[in-house]
Amino acid sequence: MKLKVYADRMSQPVRAVIIFCKVNCINYEEVRLDIAKRQHLTPKYAEINPMKQLPAIVDGRFKLFESHAILIYLACSFPGVADHWYPVDVFKRSKIHSVLDWHHSNLHPGPVTIVRNTVLAPALGRPFNPEAAAEGEKILSASLAKIETVWLKDNGRFLLGGNQPSIADLSLVCDIMQLELLDESDRDRLLGPYKKVQQWIENTRNATNPHFDEVHKILMKAKEKRQNQRLKGENHGGGGSDMKKPLVSRI
Amino acid sequence: MKLKVYSDRLSQPVRAVLIFCKVNGIEFEEVRVDLSKREHFSPEFSEINPMNQLPAIVDGEFKLFESHAILIYLASSYPEVADHWYPADVFKRSKIHSVLDWRHSNLRRGPVTIVQNTVLAPMFCRPFNPEGAAEGEKLLSAALSKIESFWLEGNGPFLLSANQPSIADLSLVCEIMQLELLDEADRNRLLSPYKKVQQWIENTRNATNPHFDEVHKSLKEIKEQLQK
Numbered sequence: 001m002k003l004k005v006y007a008d009r010m011s012q013p014v015r016a017v018i019i020f021c022k023v024n025c026i027n028y029e030e031v032r033l034d035i036a037k038r039q040h041l042t043p044k045y046a047e048i049n050p051m052k053q054l055p056a057i058v059d060g061r062f063k064l065f066e067s068h069a070i071l072i073y074l075a076c077s078f079p080g081v082a083d084h085w086y087p088v089d090v091f092k093r094s095k096i097h098s099v100l101d102w103h104h105s106n107l108h109p110g111p112v113t114i115v116r117n118t119v120l121a122p123a124l125g126r127p128f129n130p131e132a133a134a135e136g137e138k139i140l141s142a143s144l145a146k147i148e149t150v151w152l153k154d155n156g157r158f159l160l161g162g163n164q165p166s167i168a169d170l171s172l173v174c175d176i177m178q179l180e181l182l183d184e185s186d187r188d189r190l191l192g193p194y195k196k197v198q199q200w201i202e203n204t205r206n207a208t209n210p211h212f213d214e215v216h217k218i219l220m221k222a223k224e225k226r227q228n229q230r231l232k233g234e235n236h237g238g239g240g241s242d243m244k245k246p247l248v249s250r251i
Numbered sequence: 252m253k254l255k256v257y258s259d260r261l262s263q264p265v266r267a268v269l270i271f272c273k274v275n276g277i278e279f280e281e282v283r284v285d286l287s288k289r290e291h292f293s294p295e296f297s298e299i300n301p302m303n304q305l306p307a308i309v310d311g312e313f314k315l316f317e318s319h320a321i322l323i324y325l326a327s328s329y330p331e332v333a334d335h336w337y338p339a340d341v342f343k344r345s346k347i348h349s350v351l352d353w354r355h356s357n358l359r360r361g362p363v364t365i366v367q368n369t370v371l372a373p374m375f376c377r378p379f380n381p382e383g384a385a386e387g388e389k390l391l392s393a394a395l396s397k398i399e400s401f402w403l404e405g406n407g408p409f410l411l412s413a414n415q416p417s418i419a420d421l422s423l424v425c426e427i428m429q430l431e432l433l434d435e436a437d438r439n440r441l442l443s444p445y446k447k448v449q450q451w452i453e454n455t456r457n458a459t460n461p462h463f464d465e466v467h468k469s470l471k472e473i474k475e476q477l478q479k
Contacts, residue, residue, distance in 0.1 A: 050401050051353065062342055069348035076341050090327050091313055097320035102302065104355035150301045 003028040006048055006056040008035045009218040010120075012111070013067030014055040016174040020071055020167065022211035024081045036123040068100045071167040084164035095160050099151060099168040103175070107147070110140030111178040114190075119181045119226060137190065144194045147172070152196040157203045165207045173204040180219040181226075254279040257299055257307040259286045260469035263362070264318030265306040267425040271322055271418065273462035275332045287374045319351045322418040335415035346411050350402060350419040354426065358398070361391030362429040370432045370477055388441065395445045398423070403447040408454040416458045424455040431470045432477070 005021065007014045007030050021028050033039040033054060040052050049056040049065040056065040059077070064070055075086035087093050113136025117129040147159075154161030158169045176197070179187045191198055205212045256272065256279050258265045272279050284290045284305060291303045300307040300316040307316040310328070315321055326337035338344050364387025368380040398410075405412025409420045427448075430438045442449055456463045 051357075051397065062345075064345055064349060066349045066352035068352050069345050072348055073341065073345040090324065094313075094315055094320050094324040094327075097323055098315060098317045101317035101319050101355065104352065105359075108356075146302065 001060055004031050004058045005029070006031045006033055006045070006054055006058075008033050008040070008054050009215060010035060010222065011054050012108075012175045012178050013171065015177070015215050016167075016171045017055045017057070017067055017070050017074075019174070019208050019211050019215050020074060020085070020170055022215070023208050024074075024078065024085070026074060026078050026080070068104075068167070068171065071171065075167060082164075084162065085167055087166070092160070096166050096168045099159055100171060102146075103168070103172055106139070107143040107172055108175055110136055110143050111175055112136070113139060115178055115181050119223075140190060141193075144176075144191070144197055147200075148194045148196050152200055158200065158207075165204055169200070169204045170208065173201050176201060177216055177219065180216065181223055252311055255282050255309045256280070257282045257284050257296065257305055257309075259284055259291075259305050260466060261286055261473060262305050263425045263429050264422065266428070266466050267418075267422045268306045268308070268318055268321050268325075269466050270425070270459050270462050271325060271336070271421055273466070274459045275325075275329065275336070277325060277329050277331070318422065319418070322422065326418060333415075335413065336418055338417070343411070343413075347417050347419045350410055351422060353397075354419075354423055357390075358394040358423060358426055361387055361394050362426055363387070364390060366429055366432050370474075374477075391441060392444075395427075395442070395448055398451075399445045399447050403451055409451065409458075416455055420451070420455045421459065424452050427452060428467055428470065431467065432474050 003021075003026065005014075005017055005028050007018060009015055009018065018030065020026075033045060035054065039045065040054055046052055048058060048063060051065060053065065055067055055070060056063065057070050057073075059073075064073055072086055075081045086096065114133050116124060116126060117132040117136065120126075121128045151159045156162045158165050159172070160166075160168070162169070176191075179190060182190075254272075254277065256265075256268055258269060258281050260266055260269070269281065271277075284296055286305065290296065291300075291305060296307075297303060299309060299314060302316060304316060306318055306321060307314065308321050308324075310324075315324055323337060326332045337347065365384050367375065367377060368383035368387060371377075372379045402410045407413045409416050410423070411417070411419070413420075427442075430441060433441075
C-alpha cells in the first residue's frame with residue numbers, strides 16, 4: 001500500500017513534506033483536504049489525526065502527524081534518501097533537531113500570525129486584525145535576525161554551515177514562503193534587511209526545483225485570485241495594501 | 252572534560268535534562284545561570300547559547316541547546332542509556348518525536364502563561380495579569396484533555412501505551428510540574444478532571460525517583476519564598 005500524505009498545499013509544513021517526497025522520489029498518494037472548507041475537522045480525518053491538523057501520513061498501518069516527525073520518519077525509512085537531509089552523524093543530526101525545535105517557538109508563529117490576520121482572514125472566517133499582524137511581524141523579524149546571525153553564521157549555502165540542504169532548510173524556508181501571499185511591497189519590506197536569508201531561500205529553492213516551484217504554485221494562484229478580487233473592489237471605490245486597510249466583507 | 256549542563260531549576264526543560272542525566276548515571280557539571288537575575292543574557296552565556304535560553308549543554312567542544320535536541324543527543328551518545336528512553340525502533344521513535352513536537356505548540360504555553368502572569372510575575376518584573384492567566388488555563392485544559400484522551404489512550408503507565416518512560420514522558424511531566432508553583436487549590440482545580448494524567452505524573456515520578464523529587468525541590472523552595 002502506497003504512502004498517503006494528507007495535504008493542503010496552503011499549509012507550510014505540508015509543502016515541506018510534499019517537496020521532500022518529490023525530491024527523494026518517494027512514491028506517495030496526496031490526499032487533498034481543504035482547510036478553508038474545514039475538511040480537516042471531519043470525524044473521518046480525526047481517525048487519521050485526532051489533533052485535526054495537517055500534514056499527516058499513513059504508511060501501511062502506521063499513522064503519524066507533526067511535520068518534523070514525518071520528515072525524520074521518511075528520511076530514516078526510505079532508502080533512497082541522501083544522508084544530507086538527516087545525517088547519521090549524531091552531532092550534525094542534533095544541530096538539526098535544535099533548529100527544528102527552535103523553529104516551533106520562534107520562526108513558525110511569525111508568518112502564520114501575519115497571514116492569518118490579514119490576507120487569509122476571510123478564508124478562515126476570522127476578522128482582519130492589524131494589531132495581531134503587527135505582533136506577527138515583530139516575531140518574524142526577531143526570528144529572521146536570528147537566522148541571519150546564528151543559523152547562517154558560517155559560510156555554507158544552507159543552515160548550520162551546510163553545503164547541501166537538510167530537512168531543517170526545507171521546513172523553515174517553506175514557512176517563510178507563506179509571505180508570498182502578501183503584497184510584494186510588504187514581503188520585500190519584511191525580508192529586505194536579511195541578505196543571507198534571501199540567498200538561502202534561493203539556494204533551497206534551486207536545490208529542490210522543479211518541485212519547490214510546482215508545490216508553491218498554489219500560493220501564487222491564491223495571491224492572484226485575491227488581487228483580482230481587490231481590483232474588482234477598487235473599481236467600486238476601494239484600494240490600498242491588504243496589510244494596511246481592513247478588508248470590506250463581501251459576505 | 253565533563254559534560255556541562257547550563258541550568259536554572261526553575262525552568263521545566265532544564266529539569267527534564269537534569270533528571271535524565273541523574274537517572275541514567277550520566278556524569279555532568281551543573282552550571283547555574285539565574286534567570287531572575289537575567290544571567291542568561293550575559294555575554295559569557297551568549298557564547299554558549301546565542302538564543303539566550305536554558306537549558307544548554309557543552310560536551311567537549313560540542314554545544315547544543317533546545318531541550319528535546321539535548322535529550323535525544325544524550326540518549327544517542329551515552330551507551331548506559333536504556334532503549335526505552337529513545338527507542339531505536341523507527342516507529343516508536345517517530346511517535347516520540349510527534350509527542351515532543353506537539354508539546355511545543357500545545358502543552359508548553361499553558362503552564363508557562365499561567366505562572367508568568369501570576370506567581371512568577373514579580374520575579375520577572377511583569378504585571379500581574381489575570382486575563383493572561385485565564386488564557387493560559389484554557390490552553391492547559393485543552394492540552395491536558397488531549398493527553399488524557401489520546402496520548403494516554405492505551406493501558407500503559409506511560410505515553411503512547413509504553414510500559415517504561417521515554418524522554419517524552421519526562422519532558423511533558425516536567426512541564427506540568429510547573430503548576431506546583433500555584434496554590435494547591437488552583438493546582439487541584441486544574442488537574443482534577445484528568446485522572447489518567449494524574450496517574451501518569453505519579454508513574455513518571457516513581458520511575459525517576461529519588462532524582463525527580465530532588466530536582467523539583469527548587470520549585471517548593473521558590474513557592475515558599477514567594478508566599479512570604
